[in-house]
Amino acid sequence: MRVLITEKIAEKGIEVLKKEGLDVDVEVGIDRGELLKVINNYDAIIVRSVTKINEEFYQHATNLKVVGRAGNGVDNIDMDGATNRGIIVVNTPEANTVSAAEHTIGLLIASTRNVAQANAKIKNREWDRSNFKGVELQGKTVGVVGLGRIGGLVTTRLQAFGMKVIAYDPYITDERFRKYGVEKKERLQDLIKESDFITVHTPKTEETFGMIGEEEFKVAKKGVRVVNCARGGIIEEEALAKAVKEGIVASAGLDVLVNEPNTTSLLLDLDNVIITPHLGADTVEAQNNVGVTIAQEVFSALKGKMVPNA
Ligand code: NAD
Ligand code: MLT
Numbered sequence: 001m002r003v004l005i006t007e008k009i010a011e012k013g014i015e016v017l018k019k020e021g022l023d024v025d026v027e028v029g030i031d032r033g034e035l036l037k038v039i040n041n042y043d044a045i046i047v048r049s050v051t052k053i054n055e056e057f058y059q060h061a062t063n064l065k066v067v068g069r070a071g072n073g074v075d076n077i078d079m080d081g082a083t084n085r086g087i088i089v090v091n092t093p094e095a096n097t098v099s100a101a102e103h104t105i106g107l108l109i110a111s112t113r114n115v116a117q118a119n120a121k122i123k124n125r126e127w128d129r130s131n132f133k134g135v136e137l138q139g140k141t142v143g144v145v146g147l148g149r150i151g152g153l154v155t156t157r158l159q160a161f162g163m164k165v166i167a168y169d170p171y172i173t174d175e176r177f178r179k180y181g182v183e184k185k186e187r188l189q190d191l192i193k194e195s196d197f198i199t200v201h202t203p204k205t206e207e208t209f210g211m212i213g214e215e216e217f218k219v220a221k222k223g224v225r226v227v228n229c230a231r232g233g234i235i236e237e238e239a240l241a242k243a244v245k246e247g248i249v250a251s252a253g254l255d256v257l258v259n260e261p262n263t264t265s266l267l268l269d270l271d272n273v274i275i276t277p278h279l280g281a282d283t284v285e286a287q288n289n290v291g292v293t294i295a296q297e298v299f300s301a302l303k304g305k306m307v308p309n310a
Helices: 011-019 032-041 055-060 079-085 097-112 115-123 149-159 174-179 188-194 214-219 237-245 284-302
Strands: 002-005 023-026 044-047 066-069 088-091 141-145 164-168 197-200 224-228 249-254 273-275
Touching: 002 032, 011 023, 011 284, 032 055, 044 284, 055 079, 066 284, 079 088, 088 284, 097 115, 097 149, 097 197, 097 224, 097 249, 097 273, 097 284, 115 273, 141 149, 141 188, 149 164, 164 188, 188 214, 214 237, 237 249, 237 273
Parallel strands: 002 023, 002 044, 044 066, 066 088, 141 164, 141 197, 197 224, 224 249, 249 273
Antiparallel strands: none
């Protein structure tokens, strides 16, 4: 059985596959044309968020049995296309959640306290103590959009800072809001109106893409601070840029952009917006967890065994 890996995963994961006797090729960043040319030689592929597994891909992947998503979001994978062809898709939804939650907190504090901007100044040999005033978290209200795995972890961490957490998530039970001691908002607009900080933790779907846009910024508190460590475009990028320029949004911390990789986004020109290149899951622990888990799942799926995250 042959497995192709097109994005970087932990060495430990590759070792698991090899130990199980699979033939593994690692082609990080393989050119799309080349990928489509060779994919019919493989039984499984392991990707992260960049490789697009779409109709065009499936048409070339005539021997493919398993798609392994080394991570959580499956928005780069056409799930119906896989189902129609009997291809199993597996992912690792639990393996990087703590890292993503911690990165969210990092972005929230760094953007609120101008850590990156002040660092850039001092590295430029400028000792500037007058242009970087932030605000405290304690006593402020944070709106969590999507109270799932990462939204839940972020909630408990922000509560430790003395913040009041309100949340919008129409797909979970009231019991989950109670469990986290969070005030439930029935409408997104109500959350937006009341929040000093907003952090989004939904998957990217037709419903969530652009869910925070121009209309939402119109009702937001002046000086609201936003964080997106989920998927690019959940907070609409042009609307965000406009809201930052108008002073409605005081700061933004982003780990994700609509198009990735990306070095040309209009958001890169804004001083109050800090951006990391999709690093939410980039810790030693998360990558080892993800790499080993996806390797075990891909092997099990190829062998026809039960797979927890299929
Ligand atoms: P999850 O499935 O556990 O939680 C998502 C929550 O969003 C669910 O509770 C769901 O009910 C809710 N939701 C869905 N549609 C909604 C809507 N329209 N309005 C409000 N809530 C809605 O997912 P998770 O594991 O917490 O992951 C959250 C996001 O973080 C995903 O987009 C995932 O891809 C992303 N992620 C990013 C990184 C990174 O490196 N930046 C790492 C891991 C995960
Ligand atoms: C995920 O969905 O798991 C994250 O985007 C991180 C990743 O793909 O590495």
